[in-house]
Amino acid sequence: MKPRGKPVFAGNWKMHKCPSQTRAFFASFFPLLPPADDRTVLFFPPAVSLATAAQCVEPRPDIRLGVQNVHWKASGAFTGEIAAGMAAEAGAEFALVGHSERRHLFGETNPQTADKVTAAMGAGLHPVLCVGETLQERRAGRAEATVEEQLRAVLPRIHAEHAGRLLIAYEPVWAIGTGETASPADAASMHAFIRAKLTRHFVERAETVPILYGGSVNAENAGELLAAREVDGVLVGGASLDPEEFARICAAGA
Numbered sequence: 001m002k003p004r005g006k007p008v009f010a011g012n013w014k015m016h017k018c019p020s021q022t023r024a025f026f027a028s029f030f031p032l033l034p035p036a037d038d039r040t041v042l043f044f045p046p047a048v049s050l051a052t053a054a055q056c057v058e059p060r061p062d063i064r065l066g067v068q069n070v071h072w073k074a075s076g077a078f079t080g081e082i083a084a085g086m087a088a089e090a091g092a093e094f095a096l097v098g099h100s101e102r103r104h105l106f107g108e109t110n111p112q113t114a115d116k117v118t119a120a121m122g123a124g125l126h127p128v129l130c131v132g133e134t135l136q137e138r139r140a141g142r143a144e145a146t147v148e149e150q151l152r153a154v155l156p157r158i159h160a161e162h163a164g165r166l167l168i169a170y171e172p173v174w175a176i177g178t179g180e181t182a183s184p185a186d187a188a189s190m191h192a193f194i195r196a197k198l199t200r201h202f203v204e205r206a207e208t209v210p211i212l213y214g215g216s217v218n219a220e221n222a223g224e225l226l227a228a229r230e231v232d233g234v235l236v237g238g239a240s241l242d243p244e245e246f247a248r249i250c251a252a253g254a
């Protein structure tokens with residue numbers, strides 16, 4: 001086991017699984033993954049399925065929930081948006097912030113992402129700040145610079161005392177939903193870069209921030225990615241939709 005402790009297995013369901021499919025998923029998943037306290041298992045269902053998911057996981061305190069996005073304001077005339085406090089009341093403990101689909105399909109900027117992290121923290125949620133470069137940026141040798149900019153927008157807003165509430169997910173955009181993954185060596189190198197930036201801001205408390213890898217993680221590659229240095233967990237999209245596959249991923253870190 002890595003020094004930072006429990007590996008994190010997070011399933012990002014994106015725009016999949018209505019409430020009835022959420023119920024069916026957990027009914028299949030629970031027998032496949034007996035409770036254990038040596039890992040953290042998280043799901044990010046669509047917001048409309050969050051309350052149903054919260055009911056389902058009530059007998060399983062080892063399984064925790066989050067939302068895929070929050071607005072930066074606590075309330076107001078923002079049709080279609082969800083405030084962090086609302087998500088918390090509906091059962092979320094975590095919030096994805098700055099997922100690449102939010103950034104690239106919905107034009108979310110670094111300053112907005114920073115505001116969302118602040119709002120999530122303010123509502124008592126654990127933000128999972130997603131960072132990662134596009135293929136173009138990687139080819140231009142700008143992978144680290146891109147990730148650094150994404151971190152620089154957010155980290156100065158967080159007091160070191162609260163660092164333990166933050167998680168980072170490194171998700172290279174070119175690896176999301178494409179079947180391509182970063183090699184364990186590439187993931188380890190970017191994770192080490194992120195760790196160094198965290199240490200600059202939070203000093204020794206940087207060690208309390210888990211850094212997850214995401215991008216086409218599946219039951220076949222999860223083990224070697226999790227074995228890479230500084231990879232503290234995985235954020236899984238497509239492969240988290242199938243209870244058997246996701247249970248195998250969780251077992252890969254055992």
Ligand code: PGA
Nearest residue numbers: 176177215216236237238
């Ligand atoms: P993927 O998605 O596992 O389907 O590549 C990961 C993510 O977007 O979080």
